[in-house]
Amino acid sequence: MKKIANRIKDVEFSALLKVGEVIAKLKQAGSEVLAFNIGEPDFNTPQHIIKTAQQALQDGFTHYTASRGIPELREAVAKISKDENKIPCGPENVIITPTKFGLYSAIQATIDPGDEVMVPDPGWVSYEPMIKLAEGKPVNVPTHNEDEFRMLPENVMEALTHRSKMIIINTPSNPTGTVFTKDDIKGLADIANDHDLLVLADEIYEKIIYEGEHYSIAAEDGMFERTITVNGFSKAYAMTGWRLGWVVAPKDILDQVAKLQQHSITCCTSFAQKGGVAALTESSGCIDDMVNEFKARRDLVVDGLNEIDRLSCFRPKGAFYAFFRFDFEMTSEQFTNYVLEKGKVVLTPGSAFGKCGEGFVRFSYAAAQDKLEKGLKILAEVVAQI
């Protein structure tokens, strides 16, 4: 009997989650491991958000909610999307869904077999499997260190074919921390408008920006009708475990995403949604505190990396990743394996994020400053021995 569907069998396990198993084994064996591979804030969810969710539980808010989300949360998302991101939307354009599931559903709702979807290379590890699960074809758009890995319109033009259906953009970016400029966004919008493409805008790191500004592509002329914006609570409010986010899209697309939600997860967790309302409406100050701390860590890590012989790193303007280059005759996987074996320091090879990530390593600085200092010291020592 053929047990497994073709659709899933060639999809790889997440390389990032595999490393977790290696770390667990080392820790079990008694080794002290310094992990800088983590894609989540090390802060706890702010208290006012926790208290609101606790109160909702106490009040018996433990039943199914409307599939698209509780009205006050959809309204809060629509308000910030309109006021802060300048996206011309209302609550009817919002569905509350876990961020990653929102990306998955957006692709399922729009991509037919054989449709080409342009993705940044290096780019987040789940785009490609999500496209394959929709039987679409991922097409890499190379991005480069000299441009701080921005997805340049001219590189998108080179990847464009008559089968192109969608461009995925991610700013600030995982794994590089790069932030697209207003001109980049305008150039990408022009391509989408001229060639009748959809855009899937992954804005999950939107609030974590140190220099420059975030621009939502859905706010550009003619773009709302062709853009699906996905965002969430995980990174800005340190709420990764809550599994809560949202999709903003034109009604025709949103209705299809809503069908996927109805026939799969039904709705997001009821009391988590109440916490989401508190996050969006009562959080002045707490994001700034986290971002200021991340900025100090970024400078510590980037300066530290650049002081190590044969390593170099541009100063990323957003997210909490430094994407550094190494100048040794090794693959990025050999490099990170070496550093893990010799120094018990966990980093992520750039090649996990695409061909253009080869020769680079992702260092997540979502960790306390003393741990970062210790990690950099060990890295300098083990690199000096190569």
Ligand SMILES: Cc1ncc(COP(=O)(O)O)c(C=O)c1O
């Ligand atoms: C670029 C990017 N998009 C989406 C997500 C998914 O976010 P969530 O955990 O809220 O589903 C992540 C998480 O690491 C990410 O890095």
